[in-house]
Amino acid sequence: MxxxxxxxxxxxxxxxxxxxxxxxxxxxxxxxxxxxxxxxxxxxxxxxxxxxxxxxxxxxxxxxxxxxxxxxxxxxxxxxxxxxxxxxxxxxxxxxxxxxxxxxxxxxxxxxxxxxxxxxxxxxxxxxxxxDVKFNEDKKTPPSRAYLKLWELFTVYGIRPEPGQRVVDFGSCPGGWTWVLQRMGCEVISIDRAPLEPSIADLPGVKFMKTNAFNVKPEDLGRIDWFYSDIICYPEKLLELVQTWQASGLCSNFVCTIKFQGETDFKTLKKFLQMEHTRIQHLHHNKHEVTVWIKPPSS
Ligand SMILES: C[S@@+](CC[C@H](N)C(=O)[O-])C[C@H]1O[C@@H](n2cnc3c(N)ncnc32)[C@H](O)[C@@H]1O
CATH class of the missing domain: 3.30.2130 (VC0802-like)
Known part of the structure; x- marks a missing residue:
């Protein structure tokens, strides 16, 4: 059994x-x-x-x-x-x-x-x-505890970018994910409607854009290696955003948090699960949210 x-x-x-x-x-x-x-x-x-x-x-x-x-x-x-x-x-x-x-x-x-x-x-x-996954946490440098979700994904599941890759981090404020990605040696385009912590915005390799993620067109950024999103939004809106970027052909690797407000949205979760090369997991460090990653074998 x-x-x-x-x-x-x-x-x-x-x-x-x-x-x-x-x-x-x-x-x-x-x-x-x-x-x-x-x-x-x-x-x-x-x-x-x-x-x-x-x-x-x-x-x-x-x-x-x-x-x-x-x-x-x-x-x-x-x-x-x-x-x-x-x-x-x-x-x-x-x-x-x-x-x-x-x-x-x-x-x-x-x-x-x-x-x-x-x-x-x-x-x-x-x-x-x-x-139960436990880390020796860095309680001083990252500006939020959200970084633990990427630490878990990178360390436990091995889903991580290579140094030198170009990545976008949507919904990045205050900057926990941007901090992790910068420390991986990535070139990070960090996007949020709210300002990033100055200590993170000033890190080498980080470019911050203060704007609405849903108004950024893939052509505005060009080819990127990884799409990261921790945006607080309805799952349906996140799905549309991911599909827009997939359709552009400018990115094939995705890591997103699907966040639920009130009831869990099983309908949209199912739509994400039906996408090719997708895995969805409630990580140990996820709250009422799950982490989805899409990584085609060749990428
Ligand atoms: C949970 S926080 C992200 C935490 C971040 N990943 C970190 O590690 O510090 C969610 C963020 O989504 C941002 N957000 C919500 N709607 C957005 C939108 N339409 N465009 C850009 N950012 C948005 C919020 O401003 C908020 O900073």
Whole structure:
């Protein structure tokens, strides 16, 4: 069986996208059938097994026989689960530096379905305990915490620009993304209706344009290697903007945040998912928003 763990608050979104749901346990959704693409799962348990047990030591022995390192998810029976976890080898989650090597993929995940039943998966889709990615943050230089979304995408998913590439950053104020892109060695055209932090606007390789992103025509900028957008706007408007740039043929790599106000816009999300070479993921550092990236293999 395969189990999908929703990020905090996004269980309804996960249930909307998953098929063949067998049962729901807190934020964990158990399914029958093959692995499904999921936008909203923060951790996928690839080989989930149900194991009945009587005592704490029996439960920990069963887990040890299946794998070495275990992350524990609880939705009830917290104390009993802690007693079991205490008998397992101690998990020391890595705190990542930007662009550092990833930890080994050797983590299992488990939960208590009830007092006497474990659900345990010796393999998951993440190198981080329950998909929880933590960075050694830079709390001084970047002017907003939005930079963590790009840090996660670049470090964990390897979706990043090359030094010297020409990129546009739409909705860039106060400048977290522009700061990351400049530090990658890119030439950054940074665009927002609001002013950029002066310390970011003055960085070499950054050109700031104070204007409405939707009035900028692709021909105004010419060929660019990457299109970045963290604009706050309706998903439908972002989709139009991306399609305009795709149609121009002047850019083929895209990274955008799709932000939801109120209800999640599943209809537009589906339209994004239907585009070629697209992946959409609710990153650990996303709020009520998801990150979409489009990267054709040859680009
Ligand atoms: C979440 S903030 C971006 C944070 C930024 N990525 C960072 O790392 O600091 C969203 C930005 O979108 C900008 N924005 C909203 N509508 C816009 C538009 N039509 N044109 C340009 N910028 C827009 C807002 O001014 C705001 O600065």
């Amino acid at each position: 395969i189990a999908y763990l929703a990020s905090e608050k996004f269980l309804p979104e996960l249930l909307e996208e998953l098929k063949d749901v067998k049962s729901v346990h807190g934020n964990l959704v158990l399914t029958d059938g093959p692995l499904q693409n999921s936008v909203w799962a923060q951790n996928i348990w690839l080989d989930a097994q149900i194991i009945p047990f009587e005592s704490i030591s029996q439960a920990s022995k069963a887990l040890k026989s299946l794998g070495k390192l275990w992350a524990c998810y609880t939705f009830e029976n917290h104390r009993r689960a802690q007693l079991i976890q205490d008998q397992l080898p101690k998990l020391r989650p890595r705190v990542l530096d930007f662009l550092s090597e990833l930890p080994e993929n050797n983590l299992g995940a488990w939960t208590l379905l009830d007092k006497n039943t474990l659900l345990a998966s010796p393999t998951t889709n993440s190198r981080f305990p329950l998909g």
